[in-house]
Amino acid sequence: MKRIVSILIIIAILGGLGFWALTSPMAYTIIRKGGTREPVAPVDSTRAPDVEKGRVLFFAGGCTSCHSTPNQDDKLRLGGGYALKSPFGTFHVPNISPHPQDGIGAWSINDFIRAMREGVSPDGGHYYPAFPYASYQRMSREDLGDLFAFMKTLPAVEGHVPDHELPFPFNIRRGVGLWKLAFLDGQAFAPDPSKSESWNRGAYLVNGPGHCAECHSERNLAGATIDGRRFAGGPDPEGRGTVPNITPDPSGIGGWTEADLVTLLTTGETPNFDTVGGPMGSVVRNTAQLPEGDRKAMAEYLLSLPPKEGYKAPKP
Numbered sequence: 001m002k003r004i005v006s007i008l009i010i011i012a013i014l015g016g017l018g019f020w021a022l023t024s025p026m027a028y029t030i031i032r033k034g035g036t037r038e039p040v041a042p043v044d045s046t047r048a049p050d051v052e053k054g055r056v057l058f059f060a061g062g063c064t065s066c067h068s069t070p071n072q073d074d075k076l077r078l079g080g081g082y083a084l085k086s087p088f089g090t091f092h093v094p095n096i097s098p099h100p101q102d103g104i105g106a107w108s109i110n111d112f113i114r115a116m117r118e119g120v121s122p123d124g125g126h127y128y129p130a131f132p133y134a135s136y137q138r139m140s141r142e143d144l145g146d147l148f149a150f151m152k153t154l155p156a157v158e159g160h161v162p163d164h165e166l167p168f169p170f171n172i173r174r175g176v177g178l179w180k181l182a183f184l185d186g187q188a189f190a191p192d193p194s195k196s197e198s199w200n201r202g203a204y205l206v207n208g209p210g211h212c213a214e215c216h217s218e219r220n221l222a223g224a225t226i227d228g229r230r231f232a233g234g235p236d237p238e239g240r241g242t243v244p245n246i247t248p249d250p251s252g253i254g255g256w257t258e259a260d261l262v263t264l265l266t267t268g269e270t271p272n273f274d275t276v277g278g279p280m281g282s283v284v285r286n287t288a289q290l291p292e293g294d295r296k297a298m299a300e301y302l303l304s305l306p307p308k309e310g311y312k313a314p315k316p
């Protein structure tokens with residue numbers, strides 16, 4: 001009996017140590033980078049950031065949809081406070097304004113790149129993937145430098161938001177380390193040289209900053225988007241019905257032209273004289289700010305996707 005108890009204690013200790021080791025941000029960096037402990041390479045400091053490009057990426061990224069304080073006319077005040085619902089609990093989206101204490105005003109560019117590409121905070125904790133870094137990780141360092149420079153031009157907002165309301169075991173941040181090992185590939189966007197420049201721009205905007213698949217896909221039990229179901233629609237991650245299929249299948253945007261998609265991303269109007277609302281309404285408020293060429297590029301890319309049959313909600 002005594003022996004069994006000691007064996008169980010040893011197993012528990014080893015299990016605990018294993019969990020601790022595997023969930024450290026360093027483990028993620030080492031395992032993902034194939035054994036080389038590569039520090040986050042600093043951005044080229046001789047290149048002045050392009051604030052205008054940063055503005056475009058900011059709107060492509062839809063940061064205001066989650067980070068601007070709800071019910072406030074000026075969407076550029078990123079004081080946070082939106083209560084983002086998920087199957088794992090409610091997240092209170094933080095202040096990312098350039099306020100030095102309450103926001104991210106004291107961050108270095110490398111802190112920002114690490115947050116966006118690896119989901120790691122300056123004090124070494126994991127972020128929850130409700131912050132869609134599984135998409136933002138595709139963004140290039142230069143683009144993140146430009147985005148950060150633009151965000152520094154926004155007003156500093158005071159105030160902290162409440163802690164997330166997550167039940168056990170989701171309240172253990174460390175556990176996100178396991179999620180990352182399974183689902184965060186750490187790859188930046190790689191252009192396809194056989195495709196046009198505009199197609200590649202569209203692929204980058206849709207899969208990277210635009211994070212379109214984060215809503216338009218089904219997710220597995222761990223809350224990660226399922227590769228084979230990307231863009232085919234799925235249940236709304238915040239639990240408000242379903243999100244439509246945006247692949248060119250008859251159950252999706254099969255009958256749409258590039259011009260139809262550009263109109264949708266500019267005004268929110270669909271070809272059948274409807275207007276998108278809710279979460280897509282906020283997306284359109286952002287894509288409306290992009291140069292026309294970027295909306296065209298996104299449309300070109302979406303229409304080139306392999307058609308997939310759309311998600312069907314289970315009958316109640």
Ligand code: HEC
Pocket residue numbers: 057058061062063064065066067084091092093094095096103104112115121126127128129130131132209
């Ligand atoms: C779908 C909602 C959503 C969108 C869109 C979003 N974020 Fe966030 N973001 C979050 C949540 C939730 C957190 C908190 C994560 C945590 O606590 O682990 C967060 C955290 C952050 C943090 C860390 C802040 C801190 O205090 O540590 C930064 C930086 C950030 N987001 C930047 C951005 C940028 C830049 C964009 C746009 C390109 C963006 N986010 C878009 C939901 C979102």
Ligand code: HEC
Pocket residue numbers: 206210211212213214215216236242243244245246252253261264270275276277278279280283287298302
């Ligand atoms: C926050 C979740 C969310 C994100 C992010 C999102 N969408 Fe949507 N999208 C929706 C919802 C919900 C609808 C349905 C809206 C409605 O019918 O009112 C929708 C509708 C659409 C439609 C219309 C489809 C149809 O059949 O009517 C298109 C096209 C579309 N989205 C493209 C995009 C693109 C491109 C992106 C990335 C830039 C994107 N969406 C990002 C939630 C989202």
